[in-house]
Amino acid sequence: MDSHFLGIAELAEAPPVAVVVDVMRAFTVAAWVFAQGAEKIVLAESLDEALELKARHPDWMALKDGPLAPGFDMVNSPGMLRSADLDGRTVVQKTTAGTVGALAVKEAELVLCAGFVVAEATARHLRTHGPDSVTFVVTGEDGQADEDLACAQYIARRITEAETDASEFLRRAGESRAAAELAQGVRLGVHPDDVALCQELDRFPFAMVARLEDSLMTLRPCPVLPG
Template identity: 60%
Template sequence: MAELADSGGPAGLSEVSSAVVVIDVLRAFTTTAWAFAGGAEQILLAGSLADALALKTRHPDWVSVKDGPPAPGFDTVNSPGHLRSLDLTGRTLVLKTTNGTAGALAARNAPLVLCAGFAVAAATARALAVHRVRRTTFVITGDDGLAEEDLACAQYIAGLAAGSAPDAELCLRRASRSVRAAEIAEGLRHGYPGIHPDDVPLCLEADRFPFAMRAVPTAPADGEPAYMTLRPHHV
């Protein structure tokens, strides 16, 4: 059984299912998928920009990533178009975004937390089947739980997990007409930093990668802020 849950931040989940799939299509969990495809070993999901900077300060070799324009202390931005050009082999990334990381941290107490966008949709559905999940909550992180691109992706994954054959192209068309896709296009027209021309096309490519992405709570070292660790989950 699957249900959609609204999560606008850490307080967004009042109940925890046996599995939670946190959706952020545009762009966090497409960016992370491309980072893993580029060789990244793990991605730490930070609760705040200050926490991300603190982790970066303690580990200067880690790659720090944030939403929006470049900023001091951060190595790059939350953009699949930008990250796909980097050699991330064996690297650890620290990521803080407005919606995706907050949604994952809100679900931290669930037995199974998967982070997803269209790029890893089929693999995410396979992971739910392999883990024999009986009840899944899909957390729609964008637009206070109303983001059309996230809803379309959640419904696509839920359909695959249920054994049906959802129309991927229909779901992708819905996502392409979303408010967030339009905002990114507008940002490109005005030269807004932190956006790559290929971001939306990369985010709206279904089943590009064969792995899911699993997030687990991690006990930080002394003096480090709390975070979750995201890794590829091969099924």
């Protein structure tokens, strides 16, 4: 299997199979949203679209990067989501990088969204489908975010190698610019546990598959059997 690692701006067209990686924090947050019971996540193009979707669907909830803002229910922080009751809910998510990356490949045949928390499940899902080539979309810092690249490279290796030591990949994530900014409070809407939660390997047993549903890019959990 061939693996390609591209930033969002490098995507000339949607590849057949794409894995969109945002470790800190969009797709770590998405995994926690599902763990707290949500049925689906709708990925919004803009903050205005997120609010419009919520206005049309009053029972939906919306989250964004940064501090809480009028009309939004949650912020893009796994630490703040651990106590949320999202049973059966639809959550609209808009972030700076992760949701942008997923929307950039919405025409792909298969789109998975990932972070370390669903790394093994993502690799297993790809092994099941057996693609000849996978494009990993490294969403942060114009494709240079080391936490995202490390996670993408780890998943790529796990597709073909049953035994892969994650320690070096996790170390890179922990020493990344994003981790430092979160730990130092440079970014707003942060919980003290966010960096650690983003580095939890294989916390959840599901992959996250995104596809167009009624013209909306919609993310859902996909349970993956062990083995």
